[in-house]
Amino acid sequence: MERSKIYPEISKHAEIFQSEWIKRYPQFPVNYKLSYRHKLFVKLIKQFVKDKNAKILDIGCGFGETLFLLKKAGYTNIFGIDYSSVAVDICKKIGINVERISLEEYLKFTKDSWDVIILGDILEHIYIPVEVILKIKNLLKDDGKVIISVPKQDGF
Numbered sequence: 001m002e003r004s005k006i007y008p009e010i011s012k013h014a015e016i017f018q019s020e021w022i023k024r025y026p027q028f029p030v031n032y033k034l035s036y037r038h039k040l041f042v043k044l045i046k047q048f049v050k051d052k053n054a055k056i057l058d059i060g061c062g063f064g065e066t067l068f069l070l071k072k073a074g075y076t077n078i079f080g081i082d083y084s085s086v087a088v089d090i091c092k093k094i095g096i097n098v099e100r101i102s103l104e105e106y107l108k109f110t111k112d113s114w115d116v117i118i119l120g121d122i123l124e125h126i127y128i129p130v131e132v133i134l135k136i137k138n139l140l141k142d143d144g145k146v147i148i149s150v151p152k153q154d155g156f
Helices: 008-024 036-048 065-072 085-093 103-109 129-139
Strands: 055-059 077-082 098-100 114-120 140-149
Touching: 036 065, 036 114, 036 140, 055 065, 065 077, 077 085, 085 098, 103 129, 114 129, 129 140
Parallel strands: 055 077, 055 114, 077 098, 114 140
Antiparallel strands: none
8 A cells, every 4th residue: 555545644744845855955856754763763652651741852853753753643742953944944844843953052051851852863963972961861850761763883
């Protein structure tokens, strides 16, 4: 069965993403689909965070794939940060609450506390990841959770 018939919302997200990408970068065609990582994050959150009102932060949210799936799963208090203006624009077009800010600036100024913080494939871009993880730990509520993924070494 065709993917778009199984996951119409995901297909709509992919269409918006591809349309925006092609407008901005016509020289770089893309065939977009949600990765297994995004689906796994949502599966883990659904398993361990039953409160649909839980505060969830996706750091380096990119084009909002994980937040999009969380929204479709009924989570209402979701937020993302990313430094890419292209990514932030796309997130906003699909109704994702996101702010364009660097991780360093966010960690410096935020007073927020979160039930879940997602770090999906961003630690490898950070100069001293241990410092960032310790700062992120301070943003968690007492029973908060962090979900971290890093790319496979031979995956590039």
